[in-house]
Amino acid sequence: MWADEIRIIIEDRKHGASELAQYCLTLLAKQAQTSPATSCSELITHLNLLANQFKEVRPSMAPIQNLVARWQFRLFSLPQNEIEDLRLEIVTLTQQLQQQSRQAVTAIAHQVVDLVGPNATIMTHSLSATITATFKVLKNYNVNAIVTESRPLQEGYQLAKQLSEWGIKTTLITDAQIGLFVGKANAAVVGADTILGDGAIINKVGTQLLALAARYQNIPFYVASETFKRLPALAAQAHLEEKAPEELALVTLSKVTIRNIYFDITPSDLISAYITEQGVYYQSDKLPFFTVEA
Amino acid sequence: MWADEIRIIIEDRKHGASELAQYCLTLLAKQAQTSPATSCSELITHLNLLANQFKEVRPSMAPIQNLVARWQFRLFSLPQNEIEDLRLEIVTLTQQLQQQSRQAVTAIAHQVVDLVGPNATIMTHSLSATITATFKVLKNYNVNAIVTESRPLQEGYQLAKQLSEWGIKTTLITDAQIGLFVGKANAAVVGADTILGDGAIINKVGTQLLALAARYQNIPFYVASETFKRLPALAAQAHLEEKAPEELALVTLSKVTIRNIYFDITPSDLISAYITEQGVYYQSDKLPFFTVEA
Numbered sequence: 001m002w003a004d005e006i007r008i009i010i011e012d013r014k015h016g017a018s019e020l021a022q023y024c025l026t027l028l029a030k031q032a033q034t035s036p037a038t039s040c041s042e043l044i045t046h047l048n049l050l051a052n053q054f055k056e057v058r059p060s061m062a063p064i065q066n067l068v069a070r071w072q073f074r075l076f077s078l079p080q081n082e083i084e085d086l087r088l089e090i091v092t093l094t095q096q097l098q099q100q101s102r103q104a105v106t107a108i109a110h111q112v113v114d115l116v117g118p119n120a121t122i123m124t125h126s127l128s129a130t131i132t133a134t135f136k137v138l139k140n141y142n143v144n145a146i147v148t149e150s151r152p153l154q155e156g157y158q159l160a161k162q163l164s165e166w167g168i169k170t171t172l173i174t175d176a177q178i179g180l181f182v183g184k185a186n187a188a189v190v191g192a193d194t195i196l197g198d199g200a201i202i203n204k205v206g207t208q209l210l211a212l213a214a215r216y217q218n219i220p221f222y223v224a225s226e227t228f229k230r231l232p233a234l235a236a237q238a239h240l241e242e243k244a245p246e247e248l249a250l251v252t253l254s255k256v257t258i259r260n261i262y263f264d265i266t267p268s269d270l271i272s273a274y275i276t277e278q279g280v281y282y283q284s285d286k287l288p289f290f291t292v293e294a
Numbered sequence: 295m296w297a298d299e300i301r302i303i304i305e306d307r308k309h310g311a312s313e314l315a316q317y318c319l320t321l322l323a324k325q326a327q328t329s330p331a332t333s334c335s336e337l338i339t340h341l342n343l344l345a346n347q348f349k350e351v352r353p354s355m356a357p358i359q360n361l362v363a364r365w366q367f368r369l370f371s372l373p374q375n376e377i378e379d380l381r382l383e384i385v386t387l388t389q390q391l392q393q394q395s396r397q398a399v400t401a402i403a404h405q406v407v408d409l410v411g412p413n414a415t416i417m418t419h420s421l422s423a424t425i426t427a428t429f430k431v432l433k434n435y436n437v438n439a440i441v442t443e444s445r446p447l448q449e450g451y452q453l454a455k456q457l458s459e460w461g462i463k464t465t466l467i468t469d470a471q472i473g474l475f476v477g478k479a480n481a482a483v484v485g486a487d488t489i490l491g492d493g494a495i496i497n498k499v500g501t502q503l504l505a506l507a508a509r510y511q512n513i514p515f516y517v518a519s520e521t522f523k524r525l526p527a528l529a530a531q532a533h534l535e536e537k538a539p540e541e542l543a544l545v546t547l548s549k550v551t552i553r554n555i556y557f558d559i560t561p562s563d564l565i566s567a568y569i570t571e572q573g574v575y576y577q578s579d580k581l582p583f584f585t586v587e588a
Contacts, residue, residue, distance in 0.1 A: 164547040176500030206470030
């Protein structure tokens with residue numbers, strides 16, 4: 001059921017924005033193969049409607065909106081001759097976009113290596129496909145990691161587990177210890193769920209604290225992010241998703257409201273540079289990169 | 295056994311520095327009553343040796359050192375006539391010092407009310423006897439509270455429970471949400487385990503992040519603390535105690551070191567004012583207060 005697929009994406013907590021965006025494309029490609037449409041225009045209309053449904057499912061994750069929009073843009077430019085050919089073309093288009101995204105992540109990882117150099121200690125917060133991919137490259141460069149656990153779901157522990165398997169010496173801390181440890185890092189590097197129009201980023205809650213502590217202790221704070229995570233310059237600030245308070249596993253109290261907002265916003269003035277597949281943009285640069293070809 | 299009592303203080307995680315300091319005096323008063331000493335000078339020598347043992351038990355907690363030192367100073371000035379009289383005098387002296395400490399906390403609470411006014415929203419971090427006492431006064435002034443949970447032992451949850459019982463509307467958040475919520479408060483107010491010579495404070499880890507976020511969002515950050523928590527101006531920085539990593543309840547990983555440092559240091563430039571029983575001292579003031587009469 002399509003509604004079930006949508007709900008999986010809404011409720012997912014294990015994947016970053018980039019991975020979920022790719023998963024949306026996978027679902028669309030499957031629909032391209034199984035849609036009951038009988039003509040090319042009917043198929044495109046159907047898929048376009050389905051694609052539109054992804055745009056609001058994760059309001060804090062611009063990549064879903066951007067990657068799906070890019071997919072829609074390409075969809076309309078495909079040759080509409082035979083419906084069976086079109087179905088195959090759509091699968092190919094989807095694979096191309098997904099491959100581009102994977103290549104972008106690898107390109108970013110190498111730029112991080114260039115920027116922080118070998119033998120560095122890198123601090124990060126939460127779990128990001130881009131950061132994981134970066135460490136996969138960095139493991140050959142004798143780096144150490146400092147990783148926050150990222151309450152309540154401990155995504156940071158998952159990252160530490162992966163780093164441990166790769167043999168990267170890692171220090172795992174509670175989120176409250178960010179200020180104690182950032183000074184031991186050569187750089188803080190985080191992913192982003194969304195880059196807002198003004199250059200601020202939406203990322204897992206606590207990212208803003210890491211950026212503040214890094215700035216206070218003169219440690220560079222880098223955002224490693226594919227360009228398609230950026231919203232247009234004039235886009236309004238995205239909604240910050242809140243999850244169930246039960247995730248904190250605390251007994252409820254009569255006069256106490258437990259809050260569990262999942263993302264926070266880190267303003268651009270706290271960001272030393274954006275590391276993208278198109279290059280490194282420093283805080284003073286105007287961010288030129290956009291991805292929605294519309 | 296005296297060694298057992300010492301260990302209880304070393305391992306205690308439920309009480310702030312001020313409460314533990316008072317508890318040390320209670321133990322000394324008990325010893326005054328039960329000491330096998332047969333002369334006044336023998337009793338004083340014995341108690342003085344026991345008191346000295348408290349000085350290093352909690353290196354991040356200056357109040358223990360300061361309050362015990364104050365007790366020792368008074369001990370030597372007591373009349374040494376009859377040993378049984380002296381035992382009683384020591385009990386009285388102990389009660390006086392403890393009462394002064396309790397009165398100081400109440401005085402501080404009223405100063406906080408004067409500073410933040412009624413109907414305010416106050417954000418705090420961790421659990422502090424001074425902060426709890428402050429909210430006990432503030433509950434009559436229609437204030438709201440924002441409380442961080444304070445991983446790993448969730449002392450903040452204990453505070454929220456107390457506030458709930460007092461009918462104070464409270465928002466409880468994870469430590470990572472500090473940056474999201476500090477802007478909703480009229481002031482951040484924390485206790486201190488120690489005020490260092492340069493005005494920096496040692497307090498539960500995460501306090502520095504609250505101070506950074508408060509400064510970034512122009513929210514005043516107050517330290518509510520008895521003057522006897524201050525170390526002499528030239529005192530070296532205290533050691534930050536580290537607790538067992540098992541408290542984080544995370545499965546160990548081969549290349550991963552789990553750290554659990556219990557305190558952090560918040561530099562004085564992030565502190566808007568110190569609220570003490572002797573008055574309010576602003577950031578620009580030289581801090582005059584000392585308590586060890588030696």
